[in-house]
Amino acid sequence: MPRRTIEEFRREREEGQARLTAHNHLGLNRFLRLDSAAYEDGALPGKTKELLGLTASTVLRCNDCIDYHLEGCVKAGYTKDQIIDALNVALVVGGSIVIPHLRHAAQSLDELLAEQR
Amino acid sequence: MPRRTIEEFRREREEGQARLTAHNHLGLNRFLRLDSAAYEDGALPGKTKELLGLTASTVLRCNDCIDYHLEGCVKAGYTKDQIIDALNVALVVGGSIVIPHLRHAAQSLDELLAEQR
């Protein structure tokens, strides 16, 4: 069972979001917009909030959410060491149950950084 | 990594349940019966409780449990719009961390509705 790549995640996510918004459920579509808006510049810069999203996703142990925010963090210009330092906070808060998600994140991070070069 | 279909889920679930009950652990087998019984008609109709099971499974973020109760909800006669409305409650209660499971559920729901036609 080969690992889902970042590229596959992007395609699946895009299709899935299209499928969700196609239902035209007013509340659901408003939630999706509220979700995007939460990471835009506000009292805190969007860049900082992307890192908050990554940490929250990691302690809640959701690989899709981790990949989504990892991509945002790489785009925002965080270095590999800075991202690992954020993941370490998630590890300490969330415990060893988080480790399989760190293994996933470490591989996604390598793929994302390879794309940038 | 193609998505597991509803048909594959059914087969895997059936095999897995058989494997579990084969252990003849009295407590475990009693739990499995108690689990089935919880969705039968009682003070509330079974149909309503199937929807409760779907919402609980969604906020707890378990795709297998979501698929199991989605199938029950479709069999019980809920429309697509009603099921999406229930999933929206789960989204508001459980937050954006639930979204990947909504993407999964939306595709399962389409497969289940296609089977009915």
Add this chain to the structure above:
Amino acid sequence: MPRRTIEEFRREREEGQARLTAHNHLGLNRFLRLDSAAYEDGALPGKTKELLGLTASTVLRCNDCIDYHLEGCVKAGYTKDQIIDALNVALVVGGSIVIPHLRHAAQSLDELLAEQR
């Protein structure tokens, strides 16, 4: 340490919500409105969604959220037996870790029903 009554919960909740909305954070205030809207009549009746909210709150083990939706369920006209039947679904899905919250809910339910008489 006497148990917080439903009456105290209502007062604390009202003060707390006022404190939250007073920050005038656009996203936060939109979320609070989206939360209320999720339980209004839609493809599913609001009454059904109140029960979904109760079950979701119970498996996620939040006493304040349980009390909030218990009040909604009693107002919507569910009987004691129907509410217990919904809580039983939450117990089976969520396991014995939910039991302390059922004890809390059972006492809140008695207070809410006593108010109605």
Add this chain to the structure above:
Amino acid sequence: MPRRTIEEFRREREEGQARLTAHNHLGLNRFLRLDSAAYEDGALPGKTKELLGLTASTVLRCNDCIDYHLEGCVKAGYTKDQIIDALNVALVVGGSIVIPHLRHAAQSLDELLAEQR
């Protein structure tokens, strides 16, 4: 807000369980019996399973469940050091979010051991 003592927990729990069983919900009452039965001697000694219950309750962060199993562990004859060693497994698995529950458990454990003398 003084801490709830073990003695108060016992009284509240007893009243709450009586209130729950009084509803005569067949499924709920069966679940309560299944819960007790899970900690009786079986393929594993009940003593070992009490420790499993403590660890599970700690990583799921439920103080009432922790106190219930701490009492069982003390009755079963585990020493203070052994119980702390089990709680350390829960800390490593569950992370720093578990620490407030360890503070609670440490005080409950002292109360329970003081009763034995």
Add this chain to the structure above:
Amino acid sequence: MPRRTIEEFRREREEGQARLTAHNHLGLNRFLRLDSAAYEDGALPGKTKELLGLTASTVLRCNDCIDYHLEGCVKAGYTKDQIIDALNVALVVGGSIVIPHLRHAAQSLDELLAEQR
């Protein structure tokens, strides 16, 4: 049942931590040091990681952990608006089940800011 103040939380936490370290469990004491170290300056500034700790604590819904990191965030110099903006990320990720903890956090934040004046 009056709310536990920040001052009471500090006293209880200090006593509890002393009680935990007094057990001289090597692993447990090492974990407590690792926990402190995670928020010191590293690849990311400690100030940023304090905000990560607050968000992680909020989505995992632990009031003691929220208060601990709120205090750290206020000491680190974040403004009220910035802290609310971080809590909004936690709300969107974690959903309405987080709201009772936002009410708690908003009151703690007011107490902490009042101390600074």
Add this chain to the structure above:
Amino acid sequence: MPRRTIEEFRREREEGQARLTAHNHLGLNRFLRLDSAAYEDGALPGKTKELLGLTASTVLRCNDCIDYHLEGCVKAGYTKDQIIDALNVALVVGGSIVIPHLRHAAQSLDELLAEQR
């Protein structure tokens, strides 16, 4: 989508851990050592703590962590019936949401026991 075997899990885990430690993040590497140390003989035998790790992993619903501790439990000499008895505690504590992970665990356990013969 064929199930990941125990053999594949071992390979993926080894590669992932190597990738994580290669970052040379002091805190992260210390956590990984603390994690291993928690299951060594102490006030409780390592064998008992392996079973605590399995139960904690099951109620927290992490298949990778379940497989890791199942392997430890089989190596430590627990019988199939004893392991199922521990998983039953996890089922009662964690509820039906745990069942898909029991199906996974039952198959992993059969693979691990087949290796021993």
